[in-house]
Amino acid sequence: MMFITNYLYFIILMPAISFVMAGLFGTKLGASTIGKLSTLFIAISACLSTSALILQVHSLYVVNVTLGKWFHMHEFDLHWSLFFDSISCTMCFVVTFISFLVHYYSLGYLAADPGLTRFLSYLSLFTFFMLLFVLSTNLIQMFIGWEGVGLVSYLLINFWYDRKPANRAALKAIVVNRVGDFFFLLAILLIWSFFNTVDLINLTGLIYLEYSPVTIGFGWQVSKLTLIAFCLFLAAIVKSAQFGFHTWLADAMEGPTPVSALLHAATMVTAGVFLVIRSSFIFEHATVINNYMLIYCFYNYILLHLYRILSICI
Numbered sequence: 001m002m003f004i005t006n007y008l009y010f011i012i013l014m015p016a017i018s019f020v021m022a023g024l025f026g027t028k029l030g031a032s033t034i035g036k037l038s039t040l041f042i043a044i045s046a047c048l049s050t051s052a053l054i055l056q057v058h059s060l061y062v063v064n065v066t067l068g069k070w071f072h073m074h075e076f077d078l079h080w081s082l083f084f085d086s087i088s089c090t091m092c093f094v095v096t097f098i099s100f101l102v103h104y105y106s107l108g109y110l111a112a113d114p115g116l117t118r119f120l121s122y123l124s125l126f127t128f129f130m131l132l133f134v135l136s137t138n139l140i141q142m143f144i145g146w147e148g149v150g151l152v153s154y155l156l157i158n159f160w161y162d163r164k165p166a167n168r169a170a171l172k173a174i175v176v177n178r179v180g181d182f183f184f185l186l187a188i189l190l191i192w193s194f195f196n197t198v199d200l201i202n203l204t205g206l207i208y209l210e211y212s213p214v215t216i217g218f219g220w221q222v223s224k225l226t227l228i229a230f231c232l233f234l235a236a237i238v239k240s241a242q243f244g245f246h247t248w249l250a251d252a253m254e255g256p257t258p259v260s261a262l263l264h265a266a267t268m269v270t271a272g273v274f275l276v277i278r279s280s281f282i283f284e285h286a287t288v289i290n291n292y293m294l295i296y297c298f299y300n301y302i303l304l305h306l307y308r309i310l311s312i313c314i
Helices: 002-029 031-059 086-109 116-135 139-157 164-195 200-209 224-239 247-254 257-268 270-278 287-313
Strands: 063-073 076-084 213-217 220-223
Touching (some): 002 031, 002 063, 031 086, 076 086, 076 116, 076 139, 086 116, 086 257, 086 270, 116 139, 116 257, 116 270, 139 164, 139 247, 139 257, 139 270, 164 200, 220 224, 224 270, 224 287
Antiparallel strands (some): 063 076, 213 220
16 A cells, blocks of 8 residues: 555656756756656656556555645635546556657657757646646546646647747637636536535545436526536537537647647547546436437547548548
């Protein structure tokens, strides 16, 4: 148990150290030194994530580590904490491994670019926020990671900020993703108002006790869980760039290739999928939304393939 706890600390700490080092000491140490050290820190995080995944597979440990109190307001206590189970450790492995590949590839791809150290600091910050998102125990901490990933995505797409297409693409990405952020925040507010907690562990036990409806307007009544699941589903499809909200992902190609080809395609868009998986205990009791999700995913698959065929033909 102690081994996994220590792994958690260092898995999320390594990208943070890499960000601070590249951001503050990039010009003093030089791009070459910073590039090697930054890649090394991310490699350490990836190795620890791999070891933690192997341990979790063999032992099936579930660890909840409290780092400290965040704030207290009346009956509302919120702590900084990390939650480690089979879902989060798998995502940690994916995020750190892909981030390591992106860091390593960027050393050659942007070797002649004067902004290499700035780019590496953005990548490390992206990795930190993504890990914060997948390791969070409560929804507000998840939302910070969710927002942080979106912010750094804007900075990465707009890396070459002197190019107008990059400016427009970055602005488009952050504006479209604000839709998903709004629905995620709305879901958090609904959960707090209905259950008086935002802790995922507590919610798992409370969710089975709540089936009462709520009036949403014009006399319509829906289950509270259905309303929450609907907001979470909308947040997920926007973040994952599904059909109807996919336009920002193509424009992300205005950023450097490591950003558009790997980070957005393989890590950031999985944040929406992870949100659905992590809140699956809510969707289990929202059968109406499950049906809509099935229909949407089917048509999304068909429409995206038609869109690709038309793009090739035109």
